Amino acid sequence: MGISFARIAYLSLFIVVMSLTYGCASVQSRGYVSAPAWAANYTEDYVQEFWVLTESGQRTGLEGIQVSEFSRGGTSGGHMGYASVPGVGQTIKVVWRVGGHNDAEATWKTFSKDVVVKGETSNDPETGNFLIIRFFPQHEVEAEFVWEWAKPYAKSSPRVDQLFYGHRVMRQLGE
Template identity: 45%
Template structure:
């Protein structure tokens, strides 16, 4: 099988092959996050050390996993705390979200899942096709290019 631009293996049509990236639109320090099935089982993908928005906010994560396609639900679990807090001081949050994004033009979708963290412990997950990554796609957050442009959930 061919290897995707993002380095992910080709997936069946009911899933998308992705690498994870994240943007933090809060002033929380996100020590780690994981992408899971609704029952809590790990997909084996997530990220760490997502800085507060004022310090850049963008972070790359793991590669690669097969996840449900656009329109299907996943669970995001993340842990926040001050930068120097020890693990017992971290607070854990979790939210079930629907994967949003434009359907792929490819028969075997490959790309990135952008996990966006917002105030009030809101989160969203958006699929961006690999060949349409920034700057080719305005859906790719400006934070990935070092620009601090605030975004709200659903924008």
């Protein structure tokens, strides 16, 4: 029963994030959820940065940087924030900036999209919730809450994108 290096790295990161944030309630009042964001990019655009706003435009503190093109792995190489964000069924605004690796910031293009958060969360203290932000062609984006057990050999959620395990498996909007 072999376990891949990517799976070990993923679980290690997950356990670190969960241990650093243990004590935060998984589901908070007003339908907000405390969670980190992960980004999956199914485009050939390099996402320099992204952030999540409430429907009314307030910053949530959830953001990330350096999301690689699909052909280069499609995940983030930079900091992914942890914050309290609107939960499943609520609308958030995702704002992202696209530009080449060496392009001047003045040339980056900014996009934004209001999306209804889908997925499910868990209140079990032995699980962790996280929000996956997925970028698709034609400047489409979606947001999904996924939860997983915070145990090294627990079965992973089938909703977690294969990109996080080092497999370039294309996903379509709405899958």
